[in-house]
Amino acid sequence: MPLFETSEFTYSPSPYVPFRDKAVLERMRQIARGDFENHPNPRLSVRVVKEFDVWFTFMMDIFFRIKEAAEAGRRLVLILPQPWPLYAKVAWMINRSRINCRNLYTFNMDEYADEHGHIAPESWPYGFTHALKKYFYSQLDPALRPPEEQMIGLTNANLADYGKRLSDLGGADICYMGPGWTGHVAFVEPDAPETPQDLEEFKKMGPCVVSLSPFTLAQNSLHGSFGAAGDLAAVPPKAATIGPAQVLEAKHRMGFYCIGVHGTTTSWQKLIARLSLFGPVTPRVPDSIIQLKTSEALVSEAIAEKITVDWDKGY
DSSP, X not given: OOTTOBTTBOOOOOTTSSOOOHHHHHHHHTOOHHHHHTOSOTTEEEEEEOHHHHHHHHHHHHHHHHHHHHHHTOOEEEEEOSOOTHHHHHHHHHHHHTOOOTTEEEEESEEEEOTTOOBOOTTOTTSHHHHHHHHTGGGSOXXXXXXXXXEEOOOTXXXXXXXHHHHHTTSOSEEEEOOOTTOOBTTBOTTOTTSOSSHHHHHHOOSEEEEOOHHHHHHHHXXXXXXXXOOGGGSOSEEEEOOHHHHHXXXXXXXXXXXXXXXSSOOTHHHXXXXXXXXXXXXXXXXXXXXXXXXXXEEEHHHHSOOOXXXXXXX
């Protein structure tokens, strides 16, 4: 029998759940740490590491890509996820090493929008462009900074050309990514009205404003920026986002599967990490496109542990 059913009581997933194939879901629940460490896809390098090492690798990968590109005198284009204070540590290392970032271009992965599709301005203190400028750009020594127009966030003015701007630079050298509770990639939700359900059309989807899933509102209401209080109404209802086309256009992808609830082993990412890395490639799990191109996935030990029932933990 499936993990959460008995012979006396069986049921189908709620229609609100984006991916509902019971056989696949049960197979995902059985994936253990050893399966991650012996992933069968030759395009996908998967490593299981301590949670600290996931974020350390993320930080150091950004730093060394910037350093190596600067030393070679070549352009570097990054697609960056939500800019956390971690980026300030990258800026500190750049300043300490005196690395000139004049050839660095960064594109934010996404940005919040209101119910009418108006994208949050850079001045909004809870937005991602604001955070990028606060934690990264402003922390760089002015003598080492790239021109500010090379630190690019999504706006109403540039949304229509956002994908073209990336393509004109040859696409991103790397896209850093990781799934939300729904399996969204960037903010592309599996069941949003804006998301194509045909895989080939989905792969061509570019930057646009999308409706956020109620599951994403719940996930983000636990973020410190929104008070970590479950305040669903604090999270904006829509977002501007890059599309799968920009993820797949990038020369490389690095996915992170490590997010727990405030340092505990409880995680909304444990099942969706398995669907992303082992399940079918489908718009119902947008992050699953990481399987299609050369990519690296870092999975924390807590996420890699097999899903089991824990009666002692209860609620």
